[in-house]
Amino acid sequence: MPSPAPHDRLPLAFGGDYNPEQWPQEVWEEDVRLMREAGVTAVSLGVFSWARLEPRPGEYDWEWLDKVIGLLHTAGISVNLGTPTVVPPAWFYRAHPDALPVTREGVRLAFGSRGAICHSNPDYRAAATTITRVLAERYGNHPAVVLWHVHNEYGAPVLACYCDVCAAAFRDWLRERHDTLDALNQAWGTAFWGQQYGDWEEITPPRATPSVCNPTQQLDYHRFADAQARANFVAERDILHRLSPGVPVTTNFMVAPSQGQTVDYWAWAKEVDLVTNDHYLMTDGRRTHVNLALAADLTRSVAGGGPWLLLEHATSGVNWQPYNPAKRPGEMARNSLGHVARGSEGAMFFQWRQSQSGAEKFHTAMLANSGTENRGWREVTDLGRRIAGLADLRGTRTRGDVAMVWSWDSWWAQSLEWRPSQDLDARERLDAFYEALYDRHLTVDFLPPTGLGDLDPSRYPLLVVPQLYSAPVGVGADLERYVSRGGTLLVSFFSGIVDENDTLHAGAYPGALRDVLGLTVEEFDPLLPGETVSVRGADGSSYTADLWSEVVLPGAGCETVAVFADGRTAGGAALTRHAVGSGAAWYLATRLTGADLAAVVDLALADAGITPVDLPRDVELVVREGESGTFRFAVNHTGGEVKVVLPDGGWAAVPAGGVEVFRDPR
Numbered sequence: 001m002p003s004p005a006p007h008d009r010l011p012l013a014f015g016g017d018y019n020p021e022q023w024p025q026e027v028w029e030e031d032v033r034l035m036r037e038a039g040v041t042a043v044s045l046g047v048f049s050w051a052r053l054e055p056r057p058g059e060y061d062w063e064w065l066d067k068v069i070g071l072l073h074t075a076g077i078s079v080n081l082g083t084p085t086v087v088p089p090a091w092f093y094r095a096h097p098d099a100l101p102v103t104r105e106g107v108r109l110a111f112g113s114r115g116a117i118c119h120s121n122p123d124y125r126a127a128a129t130t131i132t133r134v135l136a137e138r139y140g141n142h143p144a145v146v147l148w149h150v151h152n153e154y155g156a157p158v159l160a161c162y163c164d165v166c167a168a169a170f171r172d173w174l175r176e177r178h179d180t181l182d183a184l185n186q187a188w189g190t191a192f193w194g195q196q197y198g199d200w201e202e203i204t205p206p207r208a209t210p211s212v213c214n215p216t217q218q219l220d221y222h223r224f225a226d227a228q229a230r231a232n233f234v235a236e237r238d239i240l241h242r243l244s245p246g247v248p249v250t251t252n253f254m255v256a257p258s259q260g261q262t263v264d265y266w267a268w269a270k271e272v273d274l275v276t277n278d279h280y281l282m283t284d285g286r287r288t289h290v291n292l293a294l295a296a297d298l299t300r301s302v303a304g305g306g307p308w309l310l311l312e313h314a315t316s317g318v319n320w321q322p323y324n325p326a327k328r329p330g331e332m333a334r335n336s337l338g339h340v341a342r343g344s345e346g347a348m349f350f351q352w353r354q355s356q357s358g359a360e361k362f363h364t365a366m367l368a369n370s371g372t373e374n375r376g377w378r379e380v381t382d383l384g385r386r387i388a389g390l391a392d393l394r395g396t397r398t399r400g401d402v403a404m405v406w407s408w409d410s411w412w413a414q415s416l417e418w419r420p421s422q423d424l425d426a427r428e429r430l431d432a433f434y435e436a437l438y439d440r441h442l443t444v445d446f447l448p449p450t451g452l453g454d455l456d457p458s459r460y461p462l463l464v465v466p467q468l469y470s471a472p473v474g475v476g477a478d479l480e481r482y483v484s485r486g487g488t489l490l491v492s493f494f495s496g497i498v499d500e501n502d503t504l505h506a507g508a509y510p511g512a513l514r515d516v517l518g519l520t521v522e523e524f525d526p527l528l529p530g531e532t533v534s535v536r537g538a539d540g541s542s543y544t545a546d547l548w549s550e551v552v553l554p555g556a557g558c559e560t561v562a563v564f565a566d567g568r569t570a571g572g573a574a575l576t577r578h579a580v581g582s583g584a585a586w587y588l589a590t591r592l593t594g595a596d597l598a599a600v601v602d603l604a605l606a607d608a609g610i611t612p613v614d615l616p617r618d619v620e621l622v623v624r625e626g627e628s629g630t631f632r633f634a635v636n637h638t639g640g641e642v643k644v645v646l647p648d649g650g651w652a653a654v655p656a657g658g659v660e661v662f663r664d665p666r
Contacts, residue, residue, distance in 0.1 A: 012394055013309055013346030014387040015077070016366050018043040020068050021052045022355055031353060032071045034367060038377075039384025040077055043352060044311065045069070047082035047152050048114070050131060051089035062138060073144035080250075080311075081145045083135060083236055085128040086152040087114045096123040101161035105208045109158070113359075118161040119228040120169040125235065132236045133243065140244030148249040149311075150236045153278060155262045156254065160225035162205040171200050173224045187501040188216040215416045216502045222412045226263045234271055248273035252311045255302060256295035257282075264408045265302045266448045275303035278312035278350070279339070283325055287435070289637050292335060293620065294434045294444075296342035298406065300398055301446035303343070307395060310339040312350040315376055316364035324362070329375065330657040333383045334635060337659040341622040341633030342443070343398040346387060390661065396626030400445030402437060402610070403460040406430060407449050410470035413502050414494075421526035423547055429466040429492055432593055436601040437464070440612035443622055453478035457487035457583065461608035464601075468495040470502065471512040480516040484581025488608035490601070491517060491587050493548050494524075509550075510587075517587045518558035518578030522551040525568050533567035535574045535590060543596035545574070552576065552589050561603070564590070575600060577607070616642050619654070630664040 015035070020028050035043070046053070046065065054060055072079055093100060093111045099121040102108045109116050117124055132150075139145050160166075178184040181197055190196045195214055197203055206213040206221050237249045250272045255265050256279070269275055277299040281288040299308050315332050317324040327335070336347035354365035366380045411426045437444055445460070449468055452475065463482060468475070468491075476496065483489050496513030498504055505511030509521035526548055527533065535543040538561060545564075552573040554560055562575035578585045586604050605612065613621055618637040621644060623630060634644045636654040643651045647664055654660045 012387055012391050013042040013078075013348055014384050015040040015042045015352065016044065016349035017047060017312065017351040018045050018068075019048065019351060019353070019355070020045075021049050021064065022357075023353070025064070025067070027353075028068060028071060031367075032075045032077070034372065035072075035077055035352070036075050038366065038381045039388050040352075040366075041388075042078040042080060042146070042346070042348070043072065044080040044082060044149055044348065045072075046084055046135075047149060048084060048087050049082070050084035050087060053084065053135075054089065054131060057091060057095070060134060065139075069139065069142060069144050073142070077144075078146040079142075079144045080147040080149045081135070081139055082149040083128070083132045083151060083240075085131065085150070085232075085236065086117075088117070088124065088127060092123075092127055096121070096127075098163065098165065099124045101158050102163040102166075104162050104206070106162070108163075113157075115153075115157050117158065118163055118165060119159075119225070119232050120161065120163075120166045122165075125232060128232060129235050129239060132239050136240050136243035140240070140247070145244070145247060147274065148237075148240045148244065148247055149276075150233055150240070150249060150251045153252055153254055154229045154233065154268075155226075159229060159263065160205075160221065162207050166225075166228075167204050169228065170205055170221065170224050171203055173227065174203065174220065175200065177220070187503075188214055188220075189501075189503060190214065212417045215413075215418075218416055219413050219502055223264075223409070226267070229263065230268060230271060233268075237271065250274045250276045250309075250311075253277045253299065253302070254279075255298045256291060262408070266408065269302045269304070275299060275308040276311035277308065279310065280312075280314055280318050281327075281335070283321055283323055287618070289335070289338065289618070290435050290438050291431070292338055293342065293438055294431065296339045296344065297400075297434075297444045298446050300343035305397055305400075305445065306343075307345045307397070308343055309346060309348065310336075310344040311348050313339070313347070314364055315349055315366055315380060317362075318364070319360050319362040326364075328657070329379070332376075332379050333386065334637065334657060334659055336383055337386070337633065337661075338620065338635050340387075340390065340393075341398065341620070341624065341635060343624070345394060347383070390631075392628045392663075393624055393626075393631045394628075396624040396628060396631060398443065399623045399625055400460070401442040402462040402464065402608075403445045403447050403455070404430075404433065404437075404464045404466065405449050405452070405468055406446045406466075407468060407470065409500070410449070410468050413498065414467070414469035416502070420494075420524045421547060423529070424467075424494060426467040426469065429591075432597055433464050433466040433492070433601070436598040438620075439598060439617060440601070440605065441615050441619070441621055442610070442612060449475050451478070453481040455482045455487065457482060457485050460487070461610055462488045462490065462604055464604075465489070465491040465495055467492050468513075470498050470500060471496040471505070473499060473505075473512065476512040476514070476516050479513065479585070480580060483516060483583035483585050486582040488583055488604055489516065489585040490604040491585065493550065493587075493589050493591070516578070516580060516585050517576070518555045518580070518585065519573070519576055519587060520553045520555070521589070522553055525549045525551065527567075531567075533569070533590065534565040535562050535592070535596075536565040537562040537575070541599065543592055543599065545590035545592055545596070547591040548589075549574070550589050552587070554578075561586075615644070619644075632662040632664070634660045634662070
């Protein structure tokens, strides 16, 4: 049965993962008392508790969970109840060692961590659906349970397994996708290197090979592994829908890590009732708050623009990066409210109480190992009060200003071996273009590379394609329709090159985007590490580029806006503008960064008629609006007070490192 809109059931969420099984029973009542003191409204419960719930096959221990849920319910705290299927018990692996995943090199991974799962294994599927069923039978109608949390962070740390069970399942998946062996051989281009298959049983996963394994075989296998994990989620979800009607079902996404290709969240979002996300600051020397904004915008976009929930982030430092600095005073609230500004229906943490043992004991928590006499606890309780004060914005939507195309599938394809440069990185380009728009104080909505022909230029005057190596056949016509109706398109290099089978589009580069861009690329000419080229604009502007250059041949109606001033492609077009109908398509044929890339983005923004908000760098102004009103979030990441102009012409001060929320008068 269909689930209700998630915000109809959930309060504005504030809380975190709660793992009472790590603690003696006398701690539980103290936990609940302190949760109430902190303003906690919801906790995630039972995510890693399979071994405690089912200590031996078919024997269940409900007493502890009954008591914990009862304590939380009495205190008015809602439960996001986990199905603990990310970590089966040791007894399960003893009985079914073949459920452990096998690497490409043929090494079977061992039990002793988390997520060691072959998603094609029938014994795992049976055990996972059984524990889900008995949980739902016991708690499916409990008034405290307002959300179901299936598994945990699918794809982390293992998505693909290469065992013989997976090989057989892969062949079944391929039959469904390609129908015939002739079609598969054509899609995979097996005529190259004599790889033709004459029988389905000859096909294996892309295990370790002497040289580069067939790229389309690798791409299809990533899709297969993604689909197998998603099928396991759906199996659990359907049980929960049947036995716990009306309670939404989710699993926590990780949409924006800078490394690791995870899963296809456009596909996964169609299967959950509520999109949720985990986000942790990547302390790699970059401006971490920009990645936070990107993650929140991308999660909201995956959710179709509607409300979503930040299910995990950290109160301060994490434990799993090479270096894990603490957050500065006020940074936790700034991070949390930054997610809320961009659509989250609250802010949840991992975890409630800091662990004293195990791999994540140095991961910070809402309640530190030192107790409540510390800055962290004071900031947690202050944030709880602020979240409670924002209850009226439930169900409102964040307003996007511009749009950007992103495809996990294209990222997977581009990341395979033997591309023109090993340093090509679609995520790097996504981050770079997003940062340029962020610095213009623009909120970004993301779109998949399908259905773009229906995009309304009045809604999104600018559409950015930071890198779309793998482009569906119809995407060029869709983009041409968008531009012809008045849209401004900005495309970066190495886009439109191949189809969904990693096969070059017929004709000259850039393949599927050749017509809308009004040009051809005669030859790629990647730059060597440390090599740069100068780019000179017709207006006298000058930029420094690296990584990439190419020989661009503009066609009729395509204007050269800037040229390569030196290097092997000197004199050739580096930036072009092609007028199409009442709009224009821009193409950037090299890699610019920082202020140079921002200058090109400014040209496209001006062409689109967009005037960025006048605010200092590292100050966000994000708008949520709906029936309950309009809420303007001013997030100040700087060390000084800033002034924000309000719609009525007045202004308001935002303190250094602070967040202020202004509600428009109705």
